[in-house]
Amino acid sequence: xxxxxxxxxxxxxxxxxxxxxxxxxxxxxxxxxxxxxxxxxxxxxxxxxxxxxxxxxxxxxxxxxxxxxxxxxxxxxxxxxxxxxxxxxxxxxxxxxxxxxxxxxxxxxxxxxxxxxxxxxxxxxxxxxxxxxxxxxxxxxxxxxxxxxxxxxxxxxxxxxxxxxxxxxxxxxxxxxxxxxxxxxxxxxxxxxxxxxxxxxxxxxxxxxxxxxxxxxxxxxxxxxxxxxxxxxxxxxxxxxxxxxxxxxxxxxxxxxxxxxxxxxxxxxxxxxxxxxxxxxxxxxxxxxxxxxxxxxxxxxxxxxxxxxxxxxxxxxxxxxx
Amino acid sequence: xxxxxxxxxxxxxxxxxxxxxxxxxxxxxxxxxxxxxxxxxxxxxxxxxxxxxxxxxxxxxxxxxxxxxxxxxxxxxxxxxxxxxxxxxxxxxxxxxxxxxxxxxxxxxxxxxxxxxxxxxxxxxxxxxxxxxxxxxxxxxxxxxxxxxxxxxxxxxxxxxxxxxxxxxxxxxxxxxxxxxxxxxxxxxxxxxxxxxxxxxxxxxxxxxxxxxxxxxxxxxxxxxxxxxxxxxxxxxxxx
Numbered sequence: 001x002x003x004x005x006x007x008x009x010x011x012x013x014x015x016x017x018x019x020x021x022x023x024x025x026x027x028x029x030x031x032x033x034x035x036x037x038x039x040x041x042x043x044x045x046x047x048x049x050x051x052x053x054x055x056x057x058x059x060x061x062x063x064x065x066x067x068x069x070x071x072x073x074x075x076x077x078x079x080x081x082x083x084x085x086x087x088x089x090x091x092x093x094x095x096x097x098x099x100x101x102x103x104x105x106x107x108x109x110x111x112x113x114x115x116x117x118x119x120x121x122x123x124x125x126x127x128x129x130x131x132x133x134x135x136x137x138x139x140x141x142x143x144x145x146x147x148x149x150x151x152x153x154x155x156x157x158x159x160x161x162x163x164x165x166x167x168x169x170x171x172x173x174x175x176x177x178x179x180x181x182x183x184x185x186x187x188x189x190x191x192x193x194x195x196x197x198x199x200x201x202x203x204x205x206x207x208x209x210x211x212x213x214x215x216x217x218x219x220x221x222x223x224x225x226x227x228x229x230x231x232x233x234x235x236x237x238x239x240x241x242x243x244x245x246x247x248x249x250x251x252x253x254x255x256x257x258x259x260x261x262x263x264x265x266x267x268x269x270x271x272x273x274x275x276x277x278x279x280x281x282x283x284x285x286x287x288x289x290x291x292x293x294x295x296x297x298x299x300x301x302x303x304x305x306x307x308x309x310x311x312x313x314x315x316x317x318x319x320x321x322x
Numbered sequence: 323x324x325x326x327x328x329x330x331x332x333x334x335x336x337x338x339x340x341x342x343x344x345x346x347x348x349x350x351x352x353x354x355x356x357x358x359x360x361x362x363x364x365x366x367x368x369x370x371x372x373x374x375x376x377x378x379x380x381x382x383x384x385x386x387x388x389x390x391x392x393x394x395x396x397x398x399x400x401x402x403x404x405x406x407x408x409x410x411x412x413x414x415x416x417x418x419x420x421x422x423x424x425x426x427x428x429x430x431x432x433x434x435x436x437x438x439x440x441x442x443x444x445x446x447x448x449x450x451x452x453x454x455x456x457x458x459x460x461x462x463x464x465x466x467x468x469x470x471x472x473x474x475x476x477x478x479x480x481x482x483x484x485x486x487x488x489x490x491x492x493x494x495x496x497x498x499x500x501x502x503x504x505x506x507x508x509x510x511x512x513x514x515x516x517x518x519x520x521x522x523x524x525x526x527x528x529x530x531x532x533x534x535x536x537x538x539x540x541x542x543x544x545x546x547x548x549x550x551x552x553x554x555x556x557x558x559x560x561x562x
Contacts (some may be wrong), residue, residue: 011562045404049408050562051560051561051562073409073410074410075407078404080401080404080405082401084400084402084405088337088340089336089339097328098409100325100328101325101328101329101409291558
């Protein structure tokens, strides 16, 4: 449904997007995740035709968005970052106007406006001026305006930006509902938002796609095979036992209460795969050293950890290929 | 065309939803009314609206930039331009829609002044010649087209309404200075070329009751050219 390849955009000397490329099939909800200034908004602006890329190609619903821009724009609805609207207009008037601009046939406009008012739970405020509404409602109005022509693709730029926790929850639920029967591309720098609304995550940093996959895939790919343990005893004895069990492993320790230590143990990356589970080896070694263990579990890598690691790696290797 | 008219309708209605539109309208009608009462209706004066047209032309140099200044600058400033730029409309449709909305406001502003023509016809003996009145209104319309197209272009170039207003007004003033005063100080060859680009000389011809198609083409073609530049300026924003 969305095909982007080798997208480049410069702003003067700043190379904001450097060869970004991804493909999103129909019906998938994808999160574009990245820190502020990573190039998310620039990428979305190029997708929506607000900006032209200096290099690369964009296809939306099998239409070349660069050579047939107007035709391509019929296939998506876009919610810009600031959810702009005209504050002096009433909600219904604004939506009628937007329906006209989106090319909704005059005979269908009234029904479409009514439908999106209901879908975005705006019916009660339909007659009120947009300028009088709360930020959460204004966000919904902007979202409703993106749905008027019933697009196959929905592109949302930071849809919960500036909302309070209750409004964020409502917005997430609404986006989740909308994603049921549409292709959705959501940009955000807020991890939980992406984790809860998207089946797939594209991590973008310094204008490049750094990682792409489902949250599970990304977490598995970043799995170190390490484990977390809470152990009681002398630190030197604990360290000795662990190093004996897993030579070359990395060990991070942090003191807990009453002589307990929290240890993060990661096997040496180059070492041959152990025939025995590292947790078993550690358990045996610590039992021999008479160090009690109250917790021993595999180290799970969350999306947040993946995000940080991917960005760190990109920072260490700034010229690296995506 | 339907999309263009949708944009035009919103633009026109937005001028009535904000104080700027009402203030401009009220000031314009007050000033034209005053000029009519003390200029055209004064005892012993010939039955003509020429003083009214002269003053209204001057007022348009201020009023038209005030109407056009927000057309795009406001959209850029508030971010609503992103909605238009990502909609299935061309830049030409956006420019034309906004321009037609502003032009409709100008026409609505000029319409009440027809009362002055009617009043003059009622109280004057002999009745005023309708030719110069029709030509006068045509000149106001054409000059309004030119001013608004220049204002539309200025508005596509900046996020600041103030800059768009000042840019349009100063360009109109400089245009008069360069094409009316400068020719007296340069050689006859350059002077005649500069004078040919004058809008005020053409407006004077209209005021005398002469409708010259060359003048009509002059105003319309320059307006179309400025709107084409405005469209290009919008397209250029996609590359910035």
